[in-house]
Structures are given as structure tokens and as C-alpha cells.
Amino acid sequence: MSDRQRDNPADTGAADTGNVQDQIEENLRKLYDETLSEQLPDELLQLLKKLEESDTRK
Amino acid sequence: MSAQDPKKELVEHLPAMRAFARSLTRDHSAADDLVQDTVVKAWGNMDKYKPGTNLKAWLFTILRNTFYSSIRKGKWEVEDVDDVMAGRLSVKPEHDGRLAMEEFRDAFSTLPDDQREALILVGASGFSYEEAAQMCDCAIGTIKSRVNRGRRKLQELLKLGDDEELSFADAETLAVLNTPGP
Numbered sequence: 001m002s003d004r005q006r007d008n009p010a011d012t013g014a015a016d017t018g019n020v021q022d023q024i025e026e027n028l029r030k031l032y033d034e035t036l037s038e039q040l041p042d043e044l045l046q047l048l049k050k051l052e053e054s055d056t057r058k
Numbered sequence: 059m060s061a062q063d064p065k066k067e068l069v070e071h072l073p074a075m076r077a078f079a080r081s082l083t084r085d086h087s088a089a090d091d092l093v094q095d096t097v098v099k100a101w102g103n104m105d106k107y108k109p110g111t112n113l114k115a116w117l118f119t120i121l122r123n124t125f126y127s128s129i130r131k132g133k134w135e136v137e138d139v140d141d142v143m144a145g146r147l148s149v150k151p152e153h154d155g156r157l158a159m160e161e162f163r164d165a166f167s168t169l170p171d172d173q174r175e176a177l178i179l180v181g182a183s184g185f186s187y188e189e190a191a192q193m194c195d196c197a198i199g200t201i202k203s204r205v206n207r208g209r210r211k212l213q214e215l216l217k218l219g220d221d222e223e224l225s226f227a228d229a230e231t232l233a234v235l236n237t238p239g240p
Contacts, residue, residue, distance in 0.1 A: 032182035
């Protein structure tokens with residue numbers, strides 16, 4: 001193997017492991033971000049409204 | 059400059075709370091119930107929150123405690139996903155070594171609670187190991203260990219070698235990508 005090949009991180013097992021783990025991290029974030037982009041359910045918004053109203057009455 | 063009212067700031071964290079709740083409950087409806095319970099508790103105990111500290115971490119801690127407390131009380135049944143998912147994950151997907159998001163989601167669901175929460179807190183929510191350890195009331199080393207075991211388990215469940223690639227392109231996207239240009 002030439003020096004150039006050895007210096008290439010893609011030629012090392014460690015880099016490959018890192019690559020898979022990086023992708024797992026990326027997919028975890030995707031899984032998480034899916035929910036972040038959703039609209040909040042009405043029930044939750046109504047609950048917040050009730051809590052705010054109850055604070056106002058105090 | 060005055061500090062933001064934590065009750066108003068709480069609203070900004072609701073999407074993240076839902077995402078964390080889903081990772082714990084693995085059920086959309088149960089997750090929304092959990093977030094509602096957490097909001098009511100947080101709202102009623104806002105005087106205990108120290109302004110200037112990490113409100114998101116405080117909310118996540120309440121949510122997590124509420125989840126485990128509810129499990130202990132039998133409020134939610136925790137599905138034994140191991141059996142359900144085992145069949146679905148038993149065959150390595152054949153579509154050119156690529157994995158669909160659904161398969162990743164299934165694999166993630168089979169992880170033990172402590173590994174799922176550690177991966178979400180550190181890997182997706184952006185908390186440090188130290189913050190996650192405080193939230194989970196354990197040592198930093200324990201969180202690191204859970205994260206590492208979770209990652210290895212995912213790799214094992216998805217039958218990924220160290221040199222394989224995960225891809226989440228759906229069938230339509232792949233079809234477009236594979237269509238020769240003009």
C-alpha cells in the first residue's frame with residue numbers, strides 16, 4: 001500500500017466504523033427532527049390556554 | 059434585558075419534549091399524554107425552576123421522571139417490542155444494501171429504555187454527557203456506556219458492517235436518482 005493510500009482515512013477500518021456511527025447519529029437526529037417539524041396537537045394548545053387562563057384568574 | 063418568562067419559554071420546548079416523549083414511549087398517543095402531564099407538573103412547579111438555568115433540561119427531567127413513575131404505576135403498558143421487531147429485522151434488507159428509515163426506527167425501538175434515552179439526549183437533543191447524566195441521575199460514565207452500547211446494538215440490529223452505508227432515500231427518490239439524465 002502506498003503512503004498516499006495509507007493516509008486516506010477511507011482506507012482504514014477505524015474510519016469506516018466512524019462513518020457508520022456518524023450515519024447512525026445523523027439518522028437519530030432525523031428521527032428526532034421529524035417530530036420537531038410537526039404541528040402541536042390541539043389538545044396541547046388547549047391545555048396551555050387553560051393554564052394561562054387559570055394564571056390570569058389568580 | 060429581562061429574562062424571558064419561563065412559562066412562555068416552555069412553549070418553545072414543546073416540540074422537543076414531544077420528540078423525547080416519543081422516543082421513551084414509542085407511541086404517539088402515549089407521548090402526547092406524557093407531554094401534557096409534564097406541562098401540568100412544570101407549570102405548577104415553575105417557582106422551583108431557577109431562572110438562568112437550562113429550562114429544556116429541567117423540562118426533560120420532569121418528563122423522564124413522569125414517564126418512569128407512570129410505568130411503575132402501570133399507567134402505560136410497555137410493549138415487548140423485542141418479539142414484534144425480531145421478525146421484522148431478521149432479514150437484512152435487500153435493496154442494494156440501503157436501509158429505509160422505517161427499518162432504522164424499528165431497530166431503535168428495540169433498544170432498552172436507558173439506551174434509547176441516552177442516544178436521544180446526547181445524539182439528537184444536543185445535551186452534553188454531563189447534562190444527560192444529571193437528567194438521568196447517574197454518572198457521566200454510565201451515560202457514555204449507554205450511548206456506546208446503543209450505537210453498537212443499532213449497528214448489530216441493522217446488520218451493518220463497518221464499511222456499509224445507511225441511506226434513507228425512499229423508493230421515489232431512488233427512482234429519480236437512478237433515472238438517466240437527458
